[in-house]
Amino acid sequence: MGAGHAHALYVHEHSVVHRLAPESKLVAAVLFIVGVAITPREALWAFGLYAAVLGVVLAVARVPLRFFLVRLLAILPFIAFAFLIPFIASGERVEVLWFDVSREGVWGAWNILAKGTLGATTSIILAATTEVPKLVQGLGVLRVPAVLVSIAAFMIRYLELIAEELGRMRMAMASRGYDPRWLGETKPIAAAAGAMFVRSYERGERVHSAMLARGYTGVMPVLGRSPAEWGDWLVAMTIPLVGLAIAVTALVVT
Amino acid sequence: MHAPDGFLNAGTALATGAISVGTVGLALRQAKHYLLDRQIPLAGITAAFVFAAQMFNFPVAAGTTGHLLGGALAAILLGPHMGAVVVTVVVLVQALVFADGGLTALGYNILNMAVIPAYGGYAVFRLFRRLLPDTSGGAVGAAGLAAWVSVVLSAMAFSIEWLFGATAPVSFTRVFAAMVGFHVLIGIGEGVISALTVGVVLASRPDLVVGAADLDRRQLEDRRRTRTPTFLIAGLLAALFAASVVSQFAFDDPDGLERVAEDTGIVVSAEDHALSDSIFADYATAGIENEAVSLAVAGVAGTLIVLAVGWGLFLGPRKRPGRPAAV
Amino acid sequence: MSHSVTVTDLHYTYPDGRQALRGVTFSVGEKERLAVLGPNGAGKTTLALHLNGLLRADQGTVRIGDLEVGDDELVGIRRRVGLVFQDPDDQLFMPTVEEDVAFGPANLGLENDALASQVDRALAVVEATHLRTRVPHHLSGGEKRRISLATVLAMEPGVLVFDEPASGLDPAGRRELINTLSGLPITQIVVTHDLPLALELCPRSVIMDQGRVVADGPTRELLGNRELLARHRLEMP
Numbered sequence: 148m149g150a151g152h153a154h155a156l157y158v159h160e161h162s163v164v165h166r167l168a169p170e171s172k173l174v175a176a177v178l179f180i181v182g183v184a185i186t187p188r189e190a191l192w193a194f195g196l197y198a199a200v201l202g203v204v205l206a207v208a209r210v211p212l213r214f215f216l217v218r219l220l221a222i223l224p225f226i227a228f229a230f231l232i233p234f235i236a237s238g239e240r241v242e243v244l245w246f247d248v249s250r251e252g253v254w255g256a257w258n259i260l261a262k263g264t265l266g267a268t269t270s271i272i273l274a275a276t277t278e279v280p281k282l283v284q285g286l287g288v289l290r291v292p293a294v295l296v297s298i299a300a301f302m303i304r305y306l307e308l309i310a311e312e313l314g315r316m317r318m319a320m321a322s323r324g325y326d327p328r329w330l331g332e333t334k335p336i337a338a339a340a341g342a343m344f345v346r347s348y349e350r351g352e353r354v355h356s357a358m359l360a361r362g363y364t365g366v367m368p369v370l371g372r373s374p375a376e377w378g379d380w381l382v383a384m385t386i387p388l389v390g391l392a393i394a395v396t397a398l399v400v401t
Numbered sequence: 402m403h404a405p406d407g408f409l410n411a412g413t414a415l416a417t418g419a420i421s422v423g424t425v426g427l428a429l430r431q432a433k434h435y436l437l438d439r440q441i442p443l444a445g446i447t448a449a450f451v452f453a454a455q456m457f458n459f460p461v462a463a464g465t466t467g468h469l470l471g472g473a474l475a476a477i478l479l480g481p482h483m484g485a486v487v488v489t490v491v492v493l494v495q496a497l498v499f500a501d502g503g504l505t506a507l508g509y510n511i512l513n514m515a516v517i518p519a520y521g522g523y524a525v526f527r528l529f530r531r532l533l534p535d536t537s538g539g540a541v542g543a544a545g546l547a548a549w550v551s552v553v554l555s556a557m558a559f560s561i562e563w564l565f566g567a568t569a570p571v572s573f574t575r576v577f578a579a580m581v582g583f584h585v586l587i588g589i590g591e592g593v594i595s596a597l598t599v600g601v602v603l604a605s606r607p608d609l610v611v612g613a614a615d616l617d618r619r620q621l622e623d624r625r626r627t628r629t630p631t632f633l634i635a636g637l638l639a640a641l642f643a644a645s646v647v648s649q650f651a652f653d654d655p656d657g658l659e660r661v662a663e664d665t666g667i668v669v670s671a672e673d674h675a676l677s678d679s680i681f682a683d684y685a686t687a688g689i690e691n692e693a694v695s696l697a698v699a700g701v702a703g704t705l706i707v708l709a710v711g712w713g714l715f716l717g718p719r720k721r722p723g724r725p726a727a728v
Numbered sequence: 729m730s731h732s733v734t735v736t737d738l739h740y741t742y743p744d745g746r747q748a749l750r751g752v753t754f755s756v757g758e759k760e761r762l763a764v765l766g767p768n769g770a771g772k773t774t775l776a777l778h779l780n781g782l783l784r785a786d787q788g789t790v791r792i793g794d795l796e797v798g799d800d801e802l803v804g805i806r807r808r809v810g811l812v813f814q815d816p817d818d819q820l821f822m823p824t825v826e827e828d829v830a831f832g833p834a835n836l837g838l839e840n841d842a843l844a845s846q847v848d849r850a851l852a853v854v855e856a857t858h859l860r861t862r863v864p865h866h867l868s869g870g871e872k873r874r875i876s877l878a879t880v881l882a883m884e885p886g887v888l889v890f891d892e893p894a895s896g897l898d899p900a901g902r903r904e905l906i907n908t909l910s911g912l913p914i915t916q917i918v919v920t921h922d923l924p925l926a927l928e929l930c931p932r933s934v935i936m937d938q939g940r941v942v943a944d945g946p947t948r949e950l951l952g953n954r955e956l957l958a959r960h961r962l963e964m965p
Contacts, residue, residue: 255569301445
């Protein structure tokens with residue numbers, strides 16, 4: 148699972164894509180992926196088009212290729228599983244290169260590969276062009292329960308701090324010669340985790356006190372948020388509209 | 402276990418999505434009722450802790466490492482509702498911000514990684530608390546066992562989702578056997594780390610372990626470890642045995658499960674065949690001669706999951722003594 | 729509206745049995761600056777938490793002007809008394825500096841333009857206008873302290889209470905802090921270990937030890953009394 152700092156997910160540019168309101172990009176991303184997901188896998192041309200569309204967005208957003216490929220590595224485990232499928236699947240056999248594999252299995256693997264990669268690419272573009280706090284704000288605008296959004300915002304705020312503290316604990320242990328090789332030696336790791344939990348919880352209580360000290364009564368105040376303009380929605384929705392057009396065509400034609 | 406987009410079909414994505422939305426909504430309401438205005442900062446910061454803890458790996462054996470799932474641990478420390486909320490936020494942000502898990506796969510990812518381990522794990526924890534002595538040692542043992550089981554429940558749930566929504570012709574039996582077999586082993590790591598972590602927290606701030614809020618000072622001090630290692634070793638052996646038996650069916654003998662069923666006298670009727678065709682993905686039942694057997698397995702596993710999660714949902718955290726005067 | 733602070737015979741015991749305050753009495757006049765000194769465990773932070781009602785005394789009273797700190801009107805008290813915590817990361821909890829500074833006044837009902845100008849003003853006082861859109865985690869220690877102060881100033885308090893304001897600051901940061909605080913015409917109570925800071929900033933001090941006030945007088949006098957300091961585990965550098 149990818150760790151990484153929040154700013155390693157964001158590409159600092161000023162493209163059209165970057166400037167769009169986060170809620171419009173969120174909706175566009177989800178709708179586009181839905182289109183991809185419902186496309187019949189036999190419509191190879193459709194997937195080619197999807198890739199082209201995303202490629203254009205990547206270019207317009209000026210996302211560096213290397214950055215994108217590194218981020219794409221996150222889905223490697225499922226790619227591996229997808230490649231395994233033709234070998235373990237049942238059904239009519241067929242010969243691909245020098246392997247004797249299941250025909251349906253090959254199609255199934257392609258399906259997961261194509262849709263998973265396109266989905267991940269869309270998510271990567273979203274994260275690369277939208278700063279995390281804005282993304283969380285966008286969720287709020289989309290009527291995701293405010294409590295959930297606030298919790299997510301706090302989580303993001305304190306994530307790096309806590310990850311760093313935990314990392315420092317691990318480093319301190321390592322520099323004292325701690326090098327566990329198997330599960331039986333992991334007590335110190337759990338001790339660090341336990342101590343970290345307590346520290347995090349206590350910080351949570353202090354933050355709560357700080358919130359009370361500034362007049363908090365249990366409901367997060369509404370802080371000025373400029374709503375998305377119609378223009379943003381128009382631009383953002385072109386992508387899923389194209390995507391859905393491709394999907395519908397594919398469904399009808401196949 | 403962060404599944405990408407398109408891994409399961411649309412119907413499954415929608416159905417699991419609905420279930421997740423429903424349970425998380427319930428969890429939010431219950432957590433607020435218990436935590437009042439402390440909910441947001443505490444849930445947020447402990448979510449950051451779970452997220453950070455998931456990032457670090459621990460050694461299992463022979464160079465392999467594992468990662469913590471954390472659902473059961475979160476539930477034992479924070480109570481099932483808050484635990485479910487916290488891990489849900491983690492999974493949500495992982496998908497949205499880190500592209501870890503597909504956006505259309507959130508339904509089953511949240512169900513498998515947050516809802517089921519938190520509620521199911523908590524229910525199993527309470528079960529083992531009753532069986533083990535009422536001491537901190539007992540609570541630690543219960544935590545370890547519950548965390549282990551929660552991982553297995555999660556794997557079972559994933560396999561059942563595959564039964565309904567497979568997109569490739571790998572039989573349910575194979576997926577179930579492989580997933581469950583693998584996770585029975587991997588879950589040991591989760592169990593050990595969770596147990597040890599709960600032990601550490603109990604030693605320094607016992608009031609922060611909601612699942613052990615009923616232990617008084619004397620019971621907490623009773624750190625007799627005599628029965629816990631026994632349970633852990635017994636659990637380990639059982640896990641190894643279960644894993645080897647179950648995974649045998651994945652790789653050597655996909656139809657072995659049927660033979661076991663026939664040998665033990667499970668009667669199979671023709672009507673079952675007709676029923677099974679309708680809602681299950683053709684893929685998942687492809688290549689299985691006796692669908693009824695695999696459906697029986699799915700049925701039993703599914704019932705276990707529903708029972709565990711349902712019970713966890715209705716178990717609130719136990720009442721705990723008043724907190725300091727801060728409003 | 730007076731912003732004097734009067735603490736009378738304050739007693740407080742924590743739920744775990746630790747008796748932190750055993751009859752604390754002192755007062756601070758309008759716009760006066762008072763330092764609260766003392767060794768670790770003296771009860772200084774506990775005292776600070778009573779001044780805006782985060783903790784409620786078992787016995788005794790706290791008065792801000794003519795308002796007694798009690799169960800009602802807590803938001804009103806917290807508007808008057810701004811508490812700046814020891815760890816800035818505990819009070820910079822919003823995604824951006826702007827939102828953090830806006831949090832307090834927003835809770836008091838300010839919105840839109842009024843809110844925005846309040847934020848502007850607070851940031852200007854601590855000279856941090858350029859940090860407006862930054863993420864709190866990426867700020868330096870000194871910057872975080874300035875923003876923490878801004879988050880409290882945005883509520884226009886009449887009394888400011890600081891818990892170890894200079895800890896972790898380099899000499900330049902310390903100097904900035906002293907300059908900023910000296911320039912604020914607000915009643916200030918500074919809880920600190922940093923005796924030179926107290927000397928520079930606060931004409932008057934109280935020394936606390938074991939939950940009681942053991943000395944109350946001009947800072948210069950108290951800090952010049954080496955025997956007094958030694959008795960309470962304090963030392964001038």
